[in-house]
Amino acid sequence: MIPAPDPAFAAEVRAAIDGKTKPPGSLGRIETLAERLALLLGTVEPRLGTCSLTIFAADHGIVARGVSKWPQAITAQMALNFLAGGAAANAFAGALGVSLRVVDAGIAAPPDHPGLIDRRMGAGTADSASGPAMSAETRDAALAAGRALALEDPADALAFGEMGIGNTAAAALLAAKLLDLPVEELAGPGAGLDAEGLARKRAILAEAAARTGPLTASEALAEYGGFEIAMMTGALLGAAEARKPALLDGFIAGAAALAAERVAPGAARAFVHAHRSAEPGHAAILAALDADPLLDLGMRLGEGTGALLAWPLVKSAAAMLREMASFEAAGVSGPS
């Protein structure tokens, strides 16, 4: 989707970064981030002033099998908590000047709140351990809705989060199919399963994965994805299409990113992986995407909290490239 950078422009970007008043490479990963942003935006003076967070919320049929410690009702309750401003994502977004919207991608029993954006694909997915989570038509509708939400977003950078009890199970199944790895290796404790609960989750997911053979990314999204994961995949494709940096949280967003890159190779050039999740599946996804998250703060909440905390780094990297003086312009000497 996004082509490899033009070598001449890439050299121009590198020279602009190296000409800034600092020892070459001394800003470490902020320099490589600035380089990626410049290549994505097609300018050596990238301007990233605003960021939005879109949280996709949905429920999962497989939760009835016992893959989560938390009741399904939490999804709707947390959606309401986002809308009331009481969640971690609200606190971070407020502190960091990021706008926040909440999309009902398919909550089982959605809360009645005028702020909730209705893109419902159903009252939760079907149980993917016994059949497809959603139809091909619903998957396409979810992808299209996500794409449209990203394209209509006026912010310079788009952060994405999710809420859905059971969605680490869906993400593990999706990643297992996309990476051709045993789902047991990718499944983790999610929001706090103990060893016994995790063993049960892994057994259920192994049964679900055994239901199908090799799948394309599109097929895997319908068979195992959640509505929020499919819609986020569409939103990531929309962000890439708009050449806007997409800030990705952890494991769930990583699974959506992997699906997006498989659907439209090159899309991942727009993705900024914000935070390394403790979920074992995230490491496998990151390796497949050759990505190394900016932050590693031991968080495992989702909601876009990791993506939010990376926004100041993204903003600062762009500002570095746009605003720093060159050695020449500042009259600063080089090394002896």
Add this chain to the structure above:
Amino acid sequence: MIPAPDPAFAAEVRAAIDGKTKPPGSLGRIETLAERLALLLGTVEPRLGTCSLTIFAADHGIVARGVSKWPQAITAQMALNFLAGGAAANAFAGALGVSLRVVDAGIAAPPDHPGLIDRRMGAGTADSASGPAMSAETRDAALAAGRALALEDPADALAFGEMGIGNTAAAALLAAKLLDLPVEELAGPGAGLDAEGLARKRAILAEAAARTGPLTASEALAEYGGFEIAMMTGALLGAAEARKPALLDGFIAGAAALAAERVAPGAARAFVHAHRSAEPGHAAILAALDADPLLDLGMRLGEGTGALLAWPLVKSAAAMLREMASFEAAGVSGPS
């Protein structure tokens, strides 16, 4: 200086964090950071709205021996670059809404600029390889000037940076004396020495360290410190006295933090180590202070760039504790 937290209040803080609408511990290090901020500020509703960056600039007599790849004139040139708004610290501070001031703690040939805050302790330190870098009186004046600068600062959080060609050499010597470790193990390439240059730097520093026996922190500051390091030490003590979080950059700021903690045990409860430096001495300092920086982005510039990038995390941690709803208040169910 700052006493150990009252156990009852510490329990109250922990309960407040655990009662927020998230799985316990799911915000990882943001939770432990919020806990530290609450204990420092003495409230379960910490408010951190503003942050300032103070950059201390000074020169080092030991540079004449050849411990840096860069000419001494860079210190003054970069001070001017800060004042003109062209440095990395300016770009980050602007992006993150942090105010910035530049203090001449003892630049050899300071630039003529009305914005430069004059706290000059001399035209660079003396060569610490042949004698004390500064007198005890000058050290005390530097500590007092730094403390006053911190106490008069109205910001809620105080970030500190430095600029001084040769100051990784001074920091390595200071840390070696405070930690009773061979200085060769603590000295690194600084702003880009090659293997040969590093070997020369290590030999010079070993000679300098051999000049004295065991020293107190105050003695070590006078023997080996830079003016900017001594003044930052004073500022850190002032921040701790004011019970404000002090955001510390990398190796140089770490050496000042270690000195401050030795001068006034307990001061380190106010310190937030922002970024892990690649300089080998930083790891030793962090181990001594039992500290683990929030960021590891491969930066090695100084100027407060690391401290600046940690400010959004500090601000977000405080906002999390102050603004997030409790399970009870939000009507969100607990785990089953």
